[in-house]
Amino acid sequence: MKKLSLTIISLVLLVACGKKEEQAAPPVMPYKVVEITKSNTTLLAEYPATLEGITDIDIRAKVDGYIEKIYVQEGQEVKKGQLLFKLETQTANQEAAAAKAKVAAAQVEVNRLKPLVERNIISDVQLETAKANLASAKSTYQSIVEKINYASIKSPVNGIVGTLPLRLGSYVSSQTAEPLTRISDVSTIYAYFSMNEKQQLDITMNAEGKTFQEKIAKMPGVNLILSNGMEYEQKGKIETFSGQANTQTGSFNVRASFPNANKILRSGGSGSIQIPTHLSDVILVPQNATLEMQDKRIVLIVDKDNKVKAVPVEVRAVPGGQFFVVDKGLNVKDKILIEGVGIISEGTAIKPELVDYASIIKPEKKQIN
Template sequence: MKKISLTIVSLVLLVACGKKNEEQAAPPVMPYKVVQVAPSSTTLLAEYPTTLEGVTDIDIRAKVDGYIEEIYVQEGQEVRAGQVLFKLETQTADQDAAAAKAKVTAAQVEVNRLKPLVDRNIISDVQLETAKANLAGAKSTYQGIIAKINYASIKSPVNGIVGTLPLRIGSYVSSQTAEPLTRISDISTIYAYFSVNEKQQLDIMMNGEGKSFQDKISKLPNVNLLLSNGSPYDQKGKIETFSGQANSSTGSFNVRARFPNPNRLLRSGGSGTIQIPTDLQDVILIPQNATLELQDKRIVLVTDKENKVKAIPVEVRPVPGGRYFVVDKGLNVGDKILVEGVGIVAEGTLIKPELVDNSTIMKEQESK
């Protein structure tokens, strides 16, 4: 009997010790901050690389053959319509013009001589008509040479800015010269050209106001321009046109936006980034640092009814500023997500959630 009693006592002690060890080994439930998902509003900025061009970009070419005798402008100079840019050598043309003018004079003398003879019926009018034809031909030749001399003074057809000057005084040019003398760009207004894919084009049009396609374009919000150095341009732009059909090779649509350029800061050939704003209402916003990127998936940690952590994949879009995501799929209003211990707390861990107000989290994000 004593042996049985000792055995029972030993078993009781072992069970008691086991429970005590289990209690000692159980990890403590740690507190972590969570926020409850609520609807919010924000503005997204879709970005597209863009190239800049003036309202008009005109290649300046010679209409006649000749050597460049004078260059009257500098690269980057602002010029007016009709201003002389280049002058070609005209020595040979001047000599041809003098000879042609002499022929005009001689032909006119012949006409003047024959006219009274015809009037008195001394000769037939055939000779006079022939003389008049010779006079007309001489005048035409002379006027052609004068036009050639005038074309030797190459003028700007528009107001604008002078581009590069690849040729120098003494260079021979003609109407067939491949490289233009320069390019004049009217940059009082700048066109920004960029491309959007079919899905993006549909999103823009389906979310836009208006009935007709053109009406929707006219009511699109103003767009922003980021310059190549990352600085925002201080003028807003307006989308004016979409191409009538998608590019068969790329599936994209060409888009043109217009920007005023009063200070001539923007130049043809420049580049930048177009930003198209989209206002969103009643969407879910979460801090970016409340998410994990795992195997090309974005993960959010939520708490269930038992306060255990569960990993949820989500689909998100970044909000400008780099602090928040708009959640398109994966979360519902009322869900509680971890904003503390993300990347440390494992899935299935029991926690003690400390509910934090959304406005507090936003202030913390903005202060960083």
């Protein structure tokens, strides 16, 4: 009887424990997943850039002298040939007057000797000597006149006046280290930036054309994001890539040009260049659907038993984007978790709620109009 009672009690306890464990088992929670497909998209890769005009010319004095007049203001728009500065020329004017007098005296001497030579009263050696003296006097006078002309400093190009570090009365010469100012021709602005070898290959290999130059010529327009975060109103054009990568940084220097008829852009400015990169038949996943564990990037997929499994993937981060291009680790038809990433542990059973893949990727797509 006692054995029978113990057996019944044991069975009751076993059933009770089973029910308790059954009640304690966590429910299978629903989470959103997407089924991977390949897609074509246009991304905007972003690169910091510095801005320069077509020409940035340092204005320097060719002769020595004190600044007598300044005819322009900083930031003023000037035309080619417009007067910018005038150096003091009082001493040079006096030298010019003396040199002009010597020219006149030498001319008188030539005029006096000429008829004497014609009448064979004197030899022509004296006349030739007088002519040589006249030429020397004229040369001296002309050099002084040029010196006076150089004292009037004019703009060599159309452009914008830079800073004016020197003031009236400052002594300058051709050896003065600091220029009088800088004139920038900003009718077109060049944006200079750099990209690494991978980025350069991604852009050029996906561009139309056979040769490298054809690919550059057929590349779509690029955007310029100004330092205030606003987009410049006109598209630019990539014109050149450096012929070689920088051996220290592995980067290529790139130049894009932007029309600047309204002179909004100025030399020395900064911004960011956005370049459209066309990608065909690639797997894209949102960055927030991945985990970074040490040196690996992880995506959570849902297996045939609806259990979560961690899969390492190789990705390319797309500058300026919100997702990764997956080069290895995922296949078409794989279902990846896009909700609860970082919370759900591997091996957890879930109830997958399928979300349209295109609806996840499309908001992240940045298309140039």
